[in-house]
Amino acid sequence: xxxxxxxIDHYENPRNVGALDKSDANVGTGLVGAPACGDVMRLQIRVxxxxxxxxxxxxxxxxxxxxxxxxxVTEWVKGRTVDEALTIKNNDIAQHLALPPVKIHCxxxxxxxxxxxxxxxxxxxxxx
Amino acid sequence: MxxxxxxxxxxxxxxxxxxxxxxxxxxxxxxxxxASRNHAFGWAAEEAVELAREQVAKLIGxxxxxxxxxxxxxxxxxxxxxxxIEFYGHKGKHIxxxxxxxxxxxxxxxxxxxxxxxxxxxxxxxxGRVDPADVEKAIRPDTVVVSVMHGNNxxxxxxxxxxxxxxxxxxxxxxxxxxxxxxxxxxxxxxxxGVDLLSLSAHKMYGPKGIGALYVRRxxxxxxxxxMVHGGxxxxxxxxxxxxxxxxxxxxxxxxxxxxxxxxESARTLALRERLRAKIEEGVPETVLNGSLEHRLxxxxxxxxxxxxxxxxxxALRDVAVSSGSACTSAxxxxxxxxxxxxxxDENAHSSIRFxxxxxxxxxxxxxxxxxVVKAVAKLRALSPLWEMHQEGIDLKSxxxxxx
Numbered sequence: 001x002x003x004x005x006x007x008i009d010h011y012e013n014p015r016n017v018g019a020l021d022k023s024d025a026n027v028g029t030g031l032v033g034a035p036a037c038g039d040v041m042r043l044q045i046r047v048x049x050x051x052x053x054x055x056x057x058x059x060x061x062x063x064x065x066x067x068x069x070x071x072x073v074t075e076w077v078k079g080r081t082v083d084e085a086l087t088i089k090n091n092d093i094a095q096h097l098a099l100p101p102v103k104i105h106c107x108x109x110x111x112x113x114x115x116x117x118x119x120x121x122x123x124x125x126x127x128x
Numbered sequence: 129m130x131x132x133x134x135x136x137x138x139x140x141x142x143x144x145x146x147x148x149x150x151x152x153x154x155x156x157x158x159x160x161x162x163a164s165r166n167h168a169f170g171w172a173a174e175e176a177v178e179l180a181r182e183q184v185a186k187l188i189g190x191x192x193x194x195x196x197x198x199x200x201x202x203x204x205x206x207x208x209x210x211x212x213i214e215f216y217g218h219k220g221k222h223i224x225x226x227x228x229x230x231x232x233x234x235x236x237x238x239x240x241x242x243x244x245x246x247x248x249x250x251x252x253x254x255x256g257r258v259d260p261a262d263v264e265k266a267i268r269p270d271t272v273v274v275s276v277m278h279g280n281n282x283x284x285x286x287x288x289x290x291x292x293x294x295x296x297x298x299x300x301x302x303x304x305x306x307x308x309x310x311x312x313x314x315x316x317x318x319x320x321x322g323v324d325l326l327s328l329s330a331h332k333m334y335g336p337k338g339i340g341a342l343y344v345r346r347x348x349x350x351x352x353x354x355x356m357v358h359g360g361x362x363x364x365x366x367x368x369x370x371x372x373x374x375x376x377x378x379x380x381x382x383x384x385x386x387x388x389x390x391x392x393e394s395a396r397t398l399a400l401r402e403r404l405r406a407k408i409e410e411g412v413p414e415t416v417l418n419g420s421l422e423h424r425l426x427x428x429x430x431x432x433x434x435x436x437x438x439x440x441x442x443x444a445l446r447d448v449a450v451s452s453g454s455a456c457t458s459a460x461x462x463x464x465x466x467x468x469x470x471x472x473x474d475e476n477a478h479s480s481i482r483f484x485x486x487x488x489x490x491x492x493x494x495x496x497x498x499x500x501v502v503k504a505v506a507k508l509r510a511l512s513p514l515w516e517m518h519q520e521g522i523d524l525k526s527x528x529x530x531x532x
Contacts, residue, residue, distance in 0.1 A: 003443065011443060017511055034529030035514055036474035038437055038454060038463070042513040059513040063439035063454070067511060 003064055004098035010068035015075050018057040020044040028121025032112045039066045039106065043073065043113035047121055051081045058113075065103040069093050069110035082118050133493045136449045137332075137427055137486030138281045138309060143378065144334040144487070150381040151336065154374035162371045163362060173373045180380025184341055187383040188307070188326060189317035196342045196363045197376055201308045203356070204327035204342035205232035205275075207367070208304040211353030212273045212325070213240055216302075220270030221245040226258050227469040228285075229277050230306055232327075237275070250276070255420035256285030256470050264295045273302040273325075278316070279309035282453065282466040282482055283419030284428025286314060293322025302351060308332050308340075309425055312386025313394055318343060324351050330375070334487055335382030339375035342366075393487060398426035400485045404494045405429055411502030416476055418467060427485035432476040433501075435515035436508040441481060444504030448497050453480035475514075475524075 003011070019042075020027045026047050033040040039062030046055040056074040060067045072093060077085040093099075093107035134142070143151075154176060162177045164170025181192040198204045213221065225237050227249050237247045248266040250258050258276050267274070274296050279286045289305055296303035304325035307316055312333040318326060326343040330336055344366065345351045359368030386393075408431060409415060416432040430453075433441060438454030453464030454477070463477035472480075481501075485494070509515040514524060 008443075011440070014511060019516070031513065032530065035478075035524060036529070038439075038474075038478040040513055040529070059511055059516060061435060061512040061514045062437050064443040066437075067440060 006072075006097050007064055007068040007099070010071040010097070011064040014058075014067060014071040016055075016057050016071070016078075017059060019059070020046050020055065020057050025124050026121070028117040028119070028124065030113045030116025030118075030120060032116050033062070033066075033109050035061065038062060039109060041066065041070045041109055041113045043070060043110075043117045045077060045085075045117045045121060047082060051083070053077045053080055053082065053085055062106065062109075063103070065097065065099055065106040066109065068097050069099075069106045070113060072097060073110045073114055077114060082121065085114055086118060088114055129490070129492050129496060131447045132449055133447060133489075133497060134449045135483050135485060135489060135493070135497060136451055137484035137489075138284075138425075138482065139451065139484065140331050140337065141334045141486050142488065143336055144382060144385060146385060147335055147378045147381045151374045151378040154377050158373070160373070162373055163360065173371075176373055176377050177371055180376045180383075183380035183384040183387075184328065185343075187311060187316065187387045188328070188343060189319050190326075190343050191346065193364075194318075194343050194346050196344055196366045197371060197379075198340045198342055198367055199338060200331075200340035201230070201306060201327045201329035202232040202340075203367075204329075204340050205230065205304075205306055206236050207342055207353055207356050208325040208327060209233065209236045209240060209273065209275060210356060211366070212302055212304070212351075213245060214354035215352045216272045220268075220272050222248070222268050222271040224248045224250060224263060224266045224271060224274040224301075226250045226252055226276055228252050228256060228280055228282075228466045229275065230281060230308070233275050233277070233306055246270075252469050254471050255423070256280055256283045256418075256466070257420060257423060258287050258292065260288060260291040260295050263292050264299070267295070267299045267301055271299070271301050273304055275304040275306070277309075278305050278307040279314065279425045280419070280466065281309050282464060283430045283470065284309070284425035285419045286310060286423045286425060288423075289316075289323065290321040296324075297322045302349075312383070312390060313397075313426055315390070318345070324349070325353070330379035330382055333382050333386050336375045336378040339372060339379045341379070394426045397485050397487070397489070400489055400491065400494050401427055401429050401483075403491065404483060404485065404498055405431075407495070407498035408501055411498065412505045416472075418470070418472060418476075418480060429483040429485070431481055431483075432472070432479040433481065433505050434476060434479055435512045435518060436505055437478050438480055440508055441479075441501075441504055444507065445481075445497070445500055448500065450484070450497075451482045453482070454478045
């Protein structure tokens with residue numbers, strides 16, 4: 001399968017790889033997917049007191065498209081408010097990365113990761 | 129060293145230049161139809177075909193009349209099973225085979241199942257081998273044919289065909305084996321191994337694509353198969369169609385070379401395989417070798433790189449042609465059925481890479497590939513949340529993953 005230039009770029013130079021302190025009250029962690037299915041994404045966000053995502057980190061086990069999708073969303077959520085981040089849709093990710101139909105599930109998983117991270121953050125803040 | 133490097137010799141092999149050289153005259157000056165009995169063009173073609181038939185027969189210890197040329201091993205497997213059932217179906221309709229056969233056998237067996245046959249799927253060990261005792265247990269009074277492959281195309285495991293053949297003989301059941309991966313790499317003797325039907329493919333042994341053969345035993349017992357392709361009655365009625373003389377000549381030449389060079393070439397590919405394995409295992413912690421180390425094709429290496437997904441690893445190895453058991457590389461989005469059948473869990477199946485070393489690989493290429501693999505796995509593990517959790521001592525099986 002041929003990969004788009006954007007997928008290759010994110011795969012070769014993944015943005016924001018790493019971890020944030022899970023115990024920090026301002027950090028939300030989303031872990032989605034399953035090893036048996038071949039992809040697991042962990043997305044973490046740190047949110048300022050006025051609700052802006054100031055930092056995001058990811059680690060992904062999965063194919064190049066899964067790595068690229070999660071790398072991309074760390075870039076996209078940074079600087080957005082939590083509510084704005086929730087408007088990111090898998091279609092936007094798939095379109096931006098020019099994912100072929102068999103790789104759409106990677107973008108779906110990345111959207112799930114954003115939701116899971118935000119849910120975790122809200123739960124910590126008692127808003128969940 | 130030239131890039132990209134081809135290390136996928138279980139999928140196909142390049143034609144040996146000596147094979148191409150032998151083939152060329154049969155596309156131009158010697159273009160005759162081997163069935164034209166009344167002129168020199170036909171005679172020359174027939175002579176070339178009969179020489180090739182001898183060369184192919186010799187590779188497996190058969191006689192030339194027992195070789196039926198086909199379009200490839202898929203056709204050979206189809207004829208072996210369907211042709212036998214059509215001919216002997218009145219005696220019984222039970223087939224015994226294994227779940228790690230090539231799809232050409234599995235899918236044919238399933239088709240026969242839908243058409244009135246019964247199929248017993250043998251258990252396979254974690255080493256990817258069939259126990260001859262299990263074959264004996266599976267045989268019933270109505271069993272017509274047992275089909276167990278010689279060497280597996282994914283994990284390289286080599287079955288004890290002689291022992292399985294002996295069991296089949298004892299019970300008077302026909303024995304078919306798909307020897308596509310072993311022919312020219314591992315000695316084959318249809319007499320000593322008690323094989324009745326055997327499938328071969330030229331393009332897996334440095335011959336051209338589009339040509340294969342089915343060995344059909346003529347004595348003790350005389351095996352009969354009904355044809356799948358009807359027509360002019362070529363190949364003693366078992367496979368009609370004008371013989372592709374140039375391809376047959378190439379197949380014959382490939383068989384001749386494979387037999388002459390088997391010992392030295394297998395030793396060389398085995399040494400390269402072991403060099404690759406040693407370098408990878410030295411540079412990458414926590415790998416899993418899939419299949420048997422002892423009973424294995426010399427050029428095959430199948431390794432699961434735990435906590436790394438196979439397709440992402442292939443992406444890092446894009447100057448290297450290898451393959452993966454990962455679902456992401458298959459059209460079906462299912463991980464390899466062979467790895468599943470030997471009991472590998474899905475995550476390790478997703479993490480597997482198959483290296484297939486062949487005649488034209490060099491030590492320099494092996495070193496380059498090993499180095500690339502070591503670096504790529506380190507990079508991808510640094511990206512892998514599973515590797516991080518594993519390093520922290522978290523048991524990944526204790527986590528409730530949401531399947532998707």
